[in-house]
């Protein structure tokens with residue numbers, strides 16, 4: 001049995017997500033609790049290549065559980081996609097006598113971690129941190145719940161002006177190629193129509209639904225559009241399409257953008273991040289590797305990180321049906 005890791009490194013990689021700091025805090029404090037040292041790597045994989053390690057103690061992570069973003073910075077590191085970049089990272093890790101790595105990020109970051117492990121047999125555990133919730137093997141990623149609430153609050157505000165002016169608003173939300181934010185924030189904010197990548201409902205159906213809204217006396221409407229929507233039109237083109245086909249509608253567009261990535265994490269995300277952070281350290285100390293921690297039926301679980309990348313995601317059909325019924 002390999003020796004228990006004595007020095008654990010942790011990094012945040014890819015798009016930042018509210019709750020990443022809470023996960024960092026949990027990894028550091030669990031390491032200290034179990035008698036291991038914990039090194040933060042600044043700027044994600046770039047920090048591994050640039051040798052940016054910082055020894056953390058329990059106080060290093062004070063007062064960050066409520067902070068959005070990541071205090072150790074993140075990056076989308078192209079250099080780590082090269083064998084030379086990963087080799088440099090490994091040499092720096094060896095120089096600092098680091099024994100294991102916790103990667104907080106999304107499927108792109110996990111892909112890098114799996115290749116790194118294959119090349120150097122270096123112990124890694126992944127913590128799913130992305131607002132997109134598009135990772136197989138967990139019901140929730142860190143940051144998703146907060147992003148949902150941010151989107152719903154913004155749409156509620158847009159609803160106020162839409163109803164004041166009897167307007168139709170197209171609201172674009174993030175999610176990359178997944179429709180979780182759009183579908184859940186759409187239902188949560190009472191949107192009349194929701195366009196997601198997983199279901200190409202067709203523009204005619206959208207027009208019919210908007211006509212029906214008017215017939216049933218609705219003077220204002222909200223259409224939530226996932227940025228990865230497959231209608232073949234961007235949100236401005238969708239708005240123009242409706243203006244051309246339903247001239248009775250006064251149409252506006254609002255793109256929520258990066259505000260969905262920020263803000264103080266929700267209680268759900270803080271607790272999720274704390275639980276996953278502790279579990280990731282316990283798995284490493286138990287000699288485990290190549291796993292992703294996650295949530296299933298509110299239980300903390302671990303599953304193959306390779307599967308998490310390959311697994312893809314499926315949209316909740318029941319929720320789609322509910323959103324249909326709710327637009328009655």
Ligand code: F6P
Pocket residue numbers: 015106130131132174175176227261
């Ligand atoms: O993956 C998180 C995310 O915010 C996606 O929802 C979005 O498509 C993308 O990152 C934006 O990336 P960037 O911050 O590099 O513009």
